[in-house]
């Protein structure tokens with residue numbers, strides 16, 4: 001059975017507009033699943049729905065988010081928060097804004113362990129030191145006493161990765177974890193995430209618009225367009241023979257998988273028109289136009 | 290080291306500012322019509338009487354000479370003698386300063402508590418009617434000046450529902466064992482809560498009147514600042530850790546949102562101290578502001594000069610303190 005099972009999740013803006021259209025996807029324990037699609041497709045929205053941080057303007061109108069056998073959407077808010085905090089984590093996109101500038105690094109790693117998981121402080125600090133060493137940060141004790149502005153972007157992303165793994169979560173959502181970084185640092189951070197994922201056996205929902213990166217990190221992937229799942233495939237199958245024409249166009253638009261600047265070749269207009277028609281048809285079937 | 294250097298620079302600029310201010314005040318109060326000596330003499334005094342008394346207070350010399358004499362005295366800690374009270378200005382002014390300081394600080398504390406609670410409640414309940422109510426209350430509090438709040442309070446709690454005293458600093462018939470003029474502070478230190486409650490009952494309305502507009506400013510700015518901070522990534526990240534709304538606001542957002550508010554509170558606090566002049570008059574509160582008005586009415590030139598300089602020293606002191614607080618609370622400045 002899958003650790004995370006999203007079942008026909010529909011999210012809409014309160015003011016009108018659909019962000020996710022009956023999205024279904026599964027992530028098995030220890031699986032790394034890529035979530036790809038163009039900007040605005042709703043990739044981040046899926047991660048936010050799982051973690052319970054949807055924007056105030058958005059609401060879940062139907063569907064289930066089943067985490068470890070429990071539908072999160074049926075839980076009272078406090079219970080849901082606690083459950084998600086204890087078993088999931090987020091690796092954010094921009095390490096420069098994801099750490100609180102007026103708090104030292106140490107407490108920002110240990111706070112979840114102490115406050116949510118009720119560890120004692122000494123044990124939590126020991127754990128933080130251990131993890132900082134795992135993400136190859138020299139002199140963890142010094143770093144834990146630093147404020148974020150005293151550290152580089154790459155260092156901060158390492159810290160955020162360490163912090164995400166601190167509570168030994170079963171699932172981590174990584175939302176374009178390298179996009180905000182220097183190209184030279186990107187590779188190291190990707191390698192590090194993969195290394196940590198393997199060591200801890202954590203399931204990963206890996207949001208990216210870079211198929212090249214996805215091909216290296218993920219075992220399976222879900223292709224999203226306008227909040228709708230177009231294709232769900234194993235990584236090998238997908239790169240051998242994508243089933244959906246839009247996926248094929250995306251793949252064709254990323255010639256070498258490796259060149260980060262190559263994703264700019266546009267998807268052909270005919271393919272886009274077909275996908276839009278497909279979305280509209282799905283909307284009509286669902287009865288919400 | 291850097292801190293010491295910047296404090297020294299600030300002190301130097303402050304000295305220059307104070308000197309300029311002293312010159313301006315000195316000249317202005319001598320140029321405006323109204324002769325202090327004529328006001329002291331009984332009607333029917335002769336020209337010769339006026340001249341004699343003027344000479345006694347040195348007012349027959351040129352403004353330039355008068356200034357040199359006054360400045361020379363100030364440098365030795367002598368601010369001259371009050372014409373009406375016939376006591377050293379410094380003694381008079383320092384005697385009244387504690388009353389005004391206690392009033393201002395009490396008002397500041399009330400403003401921070403009310404404004405802070407309004408901002409935090411409004412943020413916690415954003416999008417609800419409570420937030421709308423807080424915004425309206427802030428708007429009203431801000432559009433009415435402090436002395437009108439004073440009148441409203443007198444009407445409400447002095448006349449209609451007399452729970453507080455409307456005049457003075459302490460009930461005159463009480464025996465005061467105090468050695469300083471800091472009545473409120475000393476009553477706590479001496480554990481004389483009977484006196485303390487009497488002093489608070491006198492101070493509460495003027496302090497509240499001064500505090501209401503400032504609390505609205507603090508409330509609005511802090512709420513706006515919190516609103517922006519609540520969207521930041523580190524706040525969202527803290528939510529994914531399992532923290533609830535209240536915790537997220539207090540620990541993640543508030544410390545960062547409070548910094549810009551702090552600077553503004555410093556500036557506004559000096560306005561509040563300025564506001565004590567009218568409020569003290571309104572509530573017959575025996576502080577510096579009340580004394581300043583009497584000094585102006587009586588053309589008590591040395592006393593006016595002394596009070597103005599003291600107010601200026603307080604203002605710059607407050608600003609310096611706020612800047613240092615800002616540096617102390619902001620880790621980015623602390624380590625820069």
Ligand SMILES: Nc1ncnc2c1ncn2[C@@H]1O[C@H](COP(=O)(O)OP(=O)(O)OP(=O)(O)O)[C@@H](O)[C@H]1O
Nearest residue numbers: 013019038039040041042043044045046055057209
């Ligand atoms: N706070 C918000 N309020 C209203 N609409 C939003 C909000 N955040 C995102 N959206 C909308 O939701 C849709 C999906 O956004 P989402 O952030 O999930 O896209 P994405 O696939 O992650 O794109 P990107 O690659 O640019 O990050 C977009 O159309 C976006 O405009």
Ligand SMILES: [Mg+2]
Nearest residue numbers: 043044045175
């Ligand atoms: Mg996104």
